[in-house]
Amino acid sequence: MSCPSVGDKPDADPKAGWPTLHATEEAKPITLGVPQNVWGTLTLFSPEPKTRRQDLYDFNRELSALITALRAERLTLVTGLRRTGKTSLLRVALGEAGVTYLYVDVRLSLYAGYRDIAEVFARSLEDLLRRESSLADRLREALRGLGGLEVSLGPPSVRVTFRGRGRLSLSDLFTRLNDLGEPIVVAVDEAQELRKANWLRFDRLFAYAYDNLPNVRLVLTGSQFGLLYDFLGLEDPRAPLFGRAFREVRTRRLSPDEALDFLERGFSEAGVRCPGDLMEKAVDALDGIIGWLTYFGHLYVTGGLRDLEDVVRAASSLALEELRDLISSLRSPRYAVILRALAGGRAPWAAIRRRLEDYEGRGLNPATVSQLIGTLVKLGVVEEVNGEYAIADPVYRLAASRL
Structure with missing residues (x-):
């Protein structure tokens, strides 16, 4: 018997406003050019896990x-x-x-x-x-x-x-x-x-x-x-x-207003000006995932990456390696097929089944398809949204197109 959960959120609608990236593009090498005086004040955008309340959004x-x-x-x-x-x-x-x-x-x-x-x-x-x-x-x-x-x-x-x-x-x-x-x-x-x-x-x-x-x-x-x-x-x-x-x-995604406030606070704390329209694009692209918002702010402040496409490309390369490791551990190429099918957005169960059957050139038992999708849901990679399936993390969604 469980007690009530804290932090529930309504079903999320996957974002559409991604920077334009090609599936074959790789991340550019990142050279950190850290301004003097940044490291001592960078807390919201620090990539390490937080240990103090004042550093936790x-x-x-x-x-x-x-x-x-x-x-x-x-x-x-x-x-x-x-x-x-x-x-x-x-x-x-x-x-x-x-x-x-x-x-x-x-x-x-x-x-x-x-x-x-x-x-x-x-x-x-x-x-x-x-x-x-x-x-x-x-x-x-x-x-x-x-x-x-x-x-x-x-x-x-x-x-x-x-x-x-x-x-x-x-x-x-x-x-x-x-x-x-x-x-x-x-x-x-x-x-x-x-x-x-x-x-x-x-x-x-x-x-x-x-x-x-x-x-x-x-x-x-x-x-x-x-x-x-x-x-x-x-x-x-x-x-x-x-x-x-x-x-x-x-834990939960940040709302768009919270995500924008997080970025504004982080840049103010670091003493770095970031254009408002760029922050709004980052909020749209990163869908309230605070870890990716932190990654964007950290690279903008310390790495000299001022183009959102460069930051998202770097993030998606990191996510791609994580997805490849995950698929390797699952020991079936079918999971990559499902993720590629969802890279463009939500898809119903029937569409995923068709993609799998096209890949294998034969029909598949419905129970097998449900089991494959269910595994990705249990892993937290895929979520069900209003009867359809979507990749939960927006950066993983972009990375999936490169599998």
Whole structure:
């Protein structure tokens, strides 16, 4: 059973006002010519995840909801499209909630092994030791004798070891964190990536923590939110976490007015003048995705790219590599066919089926077509809009024409 979501938005209408780019054009090399005095003042357009409220654009409703959840809920999900500010929202909320937390970034290689997982948690524990010096002695004592890790306080370090006491047990680690005797948030960024470690049932681990470790609060983010739901089994009666109450906070696109205000504030902060008509074109082209708006502002201020076509071309080249990696991991050229079919805008299910059948030169089972489209929806790449399908991210939409 889930609690209401925060940050819902109405169905978005894909934008039409793209800069004119040819599918074969590649991005020009970017040479950063950073004005002196820019780096010290660039916060809204800084590409790094934000950690302070004053650097986070006006997501006050979502931030307030997440802070409340961090202080009270056993399981919280932070979901939304790529580049809509999930990591920044989480990092700011963790800093403001006044809770002890373990921040775990689990962007893993395709075939994640034991060492990959152990290293991720070791880095997170070391970060916790450095942040919470008052907790260091208690944490070291709590981790004493835990297999697979060596903990030192001078200077604070946690490293993976293969000597002596065997491998790291994450259930033992969570139990020892619980035994610290105070609430601790375990925040896992892009949690659906853990499915790559298919030799370890993280859904069971999280269910064990939920049911037995009252001091451990779980916060999981995911841009592939359909996969995150499937991975956790939240809607599967056979899954360990089914029926557990959780809170969901969703990031969102900015409205056109918000997007324009964001750009105006960012350029004012950097002391750089950007023509109003160029900002309006950027708002139309980037469809309220704050990560791409930040990318535009950052390149305009620091990279000397003053032409929107150049910026969008650079962004689409980055998106193209991400799409190619995604399609490679899915191991079927059919996904590229679907994305090319949607590169020009929305399309109904029947039109997508026709494109697939034209590509293969034979008829396809309707269930197969639905499964292929459904996978892209779960990945957060495609969304359903009023009975049709569209690529959710405008830059991905442009990149798809170059697949």
